[in-house]
Amino acid sequence: MNPDARRAKVDSALPASQPRRRFLDYLLGTSAVATLAAIFYPIFKFMSPPQIVESTENSVVAAKLSEVPPNSGKIFKFGNKPGILVHTASGEFKAFSAVCTHLECIVQYRDDTKQIWCACHNGQYNLSGKNIGGPPPRPLEEYKVNTRGDDVVVTRG
Amino acid sequence: MKIENCKFQIDPVVSGVRLLKDGSRNLQFRVCNFQFAMAFLIASFLLLVLANAAFAQKKSSCIECHIKLDDTRLSAPAKLFDNDIHKSRGLSCNDCHGGDPNADKKEDAKNPSKGYLGKPKTLDIPAYCGKCHSDANLMKRFNPSLRVDQEREYYTSVHGRLLKEKSETRVATCISCHSVHGIRAPSDPLSSVYPSNVATTCAKCHASADYMKPFGIPSDQFDKYKTSVHAKALYDKQDLSAPTCNDCHGNHGATPPGIASVANVCGQCHSRQAELFQTSPHKKAFDDKQLAECITCHSNHAIIKPNDQMIGTQQGTLCVNCHSNGDKGFIAAGMMRSRIDELIASIDKSTAILKDAEQKGMEVSKPKFELKGATDALTHARVLIHSSSTAEVDKVVAPGLDAAAKGYQAGLAALGERRFRREGLVVSLVFILFLALLVYLKIRQIESRSASASNKG
Amino acid sequence: MRINDLTNWLDERLAISTLMHLADKKEVPVHRHSIWYYFGGMTLFLFCVQVATGILLLLYYRPSAENAFESVQFIITEVKFGWLIRSIHSWSANLMIATLFIHMFSVFFLRSYYPPREITWVSGAFLLIIVICFGFSGYLLPWNKLAFFATKVGTEIAGVVPIVGRPILRFLRGGDDVTGATLTRFFGFHVAVLPATATVFIGVHVALVQLHGMHVPKKYEDSYQRMKFFPNFILRDAIGWILAIGVLAALAALFPWELGEKADPFAPAPAGIKPEWYFLFMFQTLKWIPAKVLGMDGEVLGIMAFNLIALLLFIVPFIDRDPENRRRHLIFNICGVVALMYIVVMTIVGYVAK
Numbered sequence: 001m002n003p004d005a006r007r008a009k010v011d012s013a014l015p016a017s018q019p020r021r022r023f024l025d026y027l028l029g030t031s032a033v034a035t036l037a038a039i040f041y042p043i044f045k046f047m048s049p050p051q052i053v054e055s056t057e058n059s060v061v062a063a064k065l066s067e068v069p070p071n072s073g074k075i076f077k078f079g080n081k082p083g084i085l086v087h088t089a090s091g092e093f094k095a096f097s098a099v100c101t102h103l104e105c106i107v108q109y110r111d112d113t114k115q116i117w118c119a120c121h122n123g124q125y126n127l128s129g130k131n132i133g134g135p136p137p138r139p140l141e142e143y144k145v146n147t148r149g150d151d152v153v154v155t156r157g
Numbered sequence: 158m159k160i161e162n163c164k165f166q167i168d169p170v171v172s173g174v175r176l177l178k179d180g181s182r183n184l185q186f187r188v189c190n191f192q193f194a195m196a197f198l199i200a201s202f203l204l205l206v207l208a209n210a211a212f213a214q215k216k217s218s219c220i221e222c223h224i225k226l227d228d229t230r231l232s233a234p235a236k237l238f239d240n241d242i243h244k245s246r247g248l249s250c251n252d253c254h255g256g257d258p259n260a261d262k263k264e265d266a267k268n269p270s271k272g273y274l275g276k277p278k279t280l281d282i283p284a285y286c287g288k289c290h291s292d293a294n295l296m297k298r299f300n301p302s303l304r305v306d307q308e309r310e311y312y313t314s315v316h317g318r319l320l321k322e323k324s325e326t327r328v329a330t331c332i333s334c335h336s337v338h339g340i341r342a343p344s345d346p347l348s349s350v351y352p353s354n355v356a357t358t359c360a361k362c363h364a365s366a367d368y369m370k371p372f373g374i375p376s377d378q379f380d381k382y383k384t385s386v387h388a389k390a391l392y393d394k395q396d397l398s399a400p401t402c403n404d405c406h407g408n409h410g411a412t413p414p415g416i417a418s419v420a421n422v423c424g425q426c427h428s429r430q431a432e433l434f435q436t437s438p439h440k441k442a443f444d445d446k447q448l449a450e451c452i453t454c455h456s457n458h459a460i461i462k463p464n465d466q467m468i469g470t471q472q473g474t475l476c477v478n479c480h481s482n483g484d485k486g487f488i489a490a491g492m493m494r495s496r497i498d499e500l501i502a503s504i505d506k507s508t509a510i511l512k513d514a515e516q517k518g519m520e521v522s523k524p525k526f527e528l529k530g531a532t533d534a535l536t537h538a539r540v541l542i543h544s545s546s547t548a549e550v551d552k553v554v555a556p557g558l559d560a561a562a563k564g565y566q567a568g569l570a571a572l573g574e575r576r577f578r579r580e581g582l583v584v585s586l587v588f589i590l591f592l593a594l595l596v597y598l599k600i601r602q603i604e605s606r607s608a609s610a611s612n613k614g
Numbered sequence: 615m616r617i618n619d620l621t622n623w624l625d626e627r628l629a630i631s632t633l634m635h636l637a638d639k640k641e642v643p644v645h646r647h648s649i650w651y652y653f654g655g656m657t658l659f660l661f662c663v664q665v666a667t668g669i670l671l672l673l674y675y676r677p678s679a680e681n682a683f684e685s686v687q688f689i690i691t692e693v694k695f696g697w698l699i700r701s702i703h704s705w706s707a708n709l710m711i712a713t714l715f716i717h718m719f720s721v722f723f724l725r726s727y728y729p730p731r732e733i734t735w736v737s738g739a740f741l742l743i744i745v746i747c748f749g750f751s752g753y754l755l756p757w758n759k760l761a762f763f764a765t766k767v768g769t770e771i772a773g774v775v776p777i778v779g780r781p782i783l784r785f786l787r788g789g790d791d792v793t794g795a796t797l798t799r800f801f802g803f804h805v806a807v808l809p810a811t812a813t814v815f816i817g818v819h820v821a822l823v824q825l826h827g828m829h830v831p832k833k834y835e836d837s838y839q840r841m842k843f844f845p846n847f848i849l850r851d852a853i854g855w856i857l858a859i860g861v862l863a864a865l866a867a868l869f870p871w872e873l874g875e876k877a878d879p880f881a882p883a884p885a886g887i888k889p890e891w892y893f894l895f896m897f898q899t900l901k902w903i904p905a906k907v908l909g910m911d912g913e914v915l916g917i918m919a920f921n922l923i924a925l926l927l928f929i930v931p932f933i934d935r936d937p938e939n940r941r942r943h944l945i946f947n948i949c950g951v952v953a954l955m956y957i958v959v960m961t962i963v964g965y966v967a968k
Contacts, residue, residue: 024602028592031592031595032592035585035859038589042694045694045695046694046695048694082526103536105537119537121540133428134428135398518872520687578698581867582863589863593853593856600853607842
């Protein structure tokens with residue numbers, strides 16, 4: 001007896017269960033699809049590129065060239081710490097940790113004294129990051145700066 | 158062979174120039190290259206080595222004799238001198254004390270006709286050191302940036318004035334602080350005037366109640382200083398830029414800063430606070446009342462780390478010492494305190510919710526980072542109270558409050574995200590469990606079917 | 615009939631109907647201990663979850679000391695459902711090791727390694743080692759403080775072994791110290807070497823199971839029923855897998871796998887460094903073992919003992935091969951129970967101990 005014929009025989013033997021089986025198959029199919037969707041939805045979401053495209057904390061685009069004219073500075077987020085990017089009056093780019101070594105205030109660039117300055121307690125650093133006045137006990141950590149097209153890229157280490 | 162007459166020595170600092178001593182106390186420099194050239198030509202290699210060895214060890218009968226003496230008072234200087242900065246600069250006993258180090262007999266070596274001076278009296282010590290240290294031309298050769306006004310400064314100090322005007326010999330002179338014969342550079346960590354050793358050096362006399370009694374000054378400064386925030390920075394954090402005695406009192410010109418100058422002294426480091434104070438209404442009031450600026454609130458030797466309880470209108474704050482309810486300063490103090498308290502509360506609230514979110518497994522390092530803006534504002538606001546201006550304080554408190562509020566919002570969002578995840582979980586679990594149930598039903602169906610099929614067959 | 619044509623065309627080339635026929639004929643014995651048959655399949659399913667989530671994580675992960683931690687942080691904060699994928703990968707790894715241990719002990723106690731299934735057992739033992747290597751190498755990849763020091767301690771232990779220890783340590787660390795070089799090579803092992811090896815061994819293992827069929831314990835040899843593998847058994851398997859997905863989702867949502875702090879090679883070791891739970895019993899043993907045992911270095915002795923046990927594990931089916939040997943039977947049961955108790959107790963002790 002071939003399988004089809006056997007099934008036909010069984011089916012005819014149990015006519016009452018036929019609609020119930022169909023219903024079960026239908027439900028099974030739908031919920032399998034729903035579960036698969038619940039599995040694949042996060043996967044597709046995961047694969048679609050996130051808003052911030054890169055995870056690089058080792059280097060970061062600190063600013064656009066146009067944002068930092070000579071003799072100005074900018075605070076940027078570098079990992080979990082703020083950094084300060086300085087475009088010196090002589091056209092050089094410098095970058096340091098912006099966390100004052102005294103009481104962890106955020107430092108800023110002063111275009112009049114051409115120094116990095118902490119407003120909290122008047123800590124002063126020169127443009128090599130060295131503490132030259134006020135209470136800071138240590139120099140600021142220095143980062144490397146490169147320009148890549150219009151981007152100013154700051155790198156640790 | 159002129160070489161024996163030319164007693165020279167190679168100075169490690171002033172290289173290329175050989176310091177020549179000609180018996181008198183005046184130092185002369187003469188380039189002996191010619192003699193050297195002659196030596197090279199005439200003497201054999203062996204001879205040269207021997208000669209060099211002889212030059213390196215300049216003869217000093219002072220040390221040779223003194224080091225053997227049983228009386229430690231007399232032998233100690235010879236021993237100590239080994240570590241003395243003056244020795245490393247090529248000087249020897251006779252450069253200060255005179256005499257003839259080449260003479261073998263005591264009478265010859267210590268003959269006053271050879272310029273022998275002996276031990277100076279206490280009254281003469283400043284001038285004794287000043288012979289060289291006040292001579293700009295001479296000092297330049299050893300260290301061009303070294304100051305030469307120490308002696309002059311000394312005579313402006315309380316120590317120096319007592320010494321000069323009252324012939325008081327119990328005061329500190331050069332050697333009391335710098336030690337003698339074993340004098341080290343102030344940058345040498347073993348020096349008695351190295352930043353972390355200064356306070357102990359001053360305390361040798363100033364912490365002794367008996368010693369200070371005739372002068373009628375207290376002796377608790379050192380004990381007080383040890384409790385201060387400055388001492389903590391210097392000793393605990395090993396921050397050598399932290400002030401010790403001489404940073405406020407001056408070193409050679411040591412004097413207690415007067416009422417007029419105390420703000421300038423503190424302002425050397427705390428310049429922002431000093432600057433703000435100068436613009437504040439307190440400036441005139443303090444001047445009129447002859448109050449010393451910083452120390453009226455912060456005290457002098459036992460300066461503790463400032464805290465927010467110092468400002469405000471409650472009992473125990475410093476403001477109420479002068480201000481009474483209703484006056485302008487009283488109101489300003491109350492407002493500044495409440496603004497700072499508000500910011501602290503706001504930061505605490507944000508920190509708490511972010512911590513909560515973090516403990517619940519949410520990643521909140523970014524908002525935690527951004528909350529630094531608020532703590533930054535708090536530190537800044539605590540400085541700005543020196544302006545005594547509510548408006549000034551508000552300029553940083555307001556953005557600080559904004560930053561803190563943002564942190565709180567981020568915390569709320571993180572907790573919301575956590576709720577969303579749980580709800581999403583419930584929904585997907587319903588699907589999953591339902592599917593599992595259906596598969597189970599399907600199995601039963603298949604098995605009942607095959608069972609009945611086999612029964613039939 | 616176009617569909618029939620296509621089916622026939624494929625059938626001629628892929629022998630589908632033969633396979634279907636085989637699947638249709640494949641049966642699973644049903645008896646009191648049938649439940650243990652599911653754990654092999656469950657382990658395989660969790661391995662597939664690991665492969666899938668692992669591939670997804672690869673899209674964003676960066677294997678370098680500078681970027682690893684940040685990229686994982688990026689995955690769980692910036693990437694949509696990154697927290698889910700990452701947590702599932704971590705949880706599934708742990709569940710997989712748990713089901714693997716259950717599978718191994720059930721096979722051991724049911725004596726499923728009797729001839730002709732020795733090679734199946736040996737390939738399984740290889741898979742155990744491979745999975746443990748997966749765990750050890752994967753633990754370091756987020757480059758956080760705990761993982762860094764746990765790896766340091768773990769490789770240090772390998773270095774204690776006389777003669778070969780030092781070269782092994784250097785090989786594992788890619789140098790004398792745990793550095794970015796260690797991370798890159800652990801990454802290489804974790805995503806290339808180990809998966810390739812695992813695939814081969816899983817292939818052999820599963821093929822052998824098909825070849826020999828399911829083993830039936832002697833007790834039930836005469837009186838067991840059969841269940842069709844397809845669809846009856848596979849659907850039961852499916853229920854387990856579906857529930858596993860649910861459990862993983864729940865664990866990931868309720869107990870997200872922590873990331874911790876970034877590793878700092880210059881920072882002092884934090885207190886209470888512990889390896890992953892499946893190493894705890896060995897870790898605890900090495901902690902308790904006296905410094906000197908019979909004139910030998912205790913730690914070395916402990917490590918050698920574990921190596922010996924691992925070796926014994928491989929040759930189990932070659933020692934115990936006679937189903938009639940009752941005494942050996944008993945000894946093996948006692949050994950198995952003692953080992954199981956030891957692992958459970960020492961793991962708990964390791965957890966509770968400071």
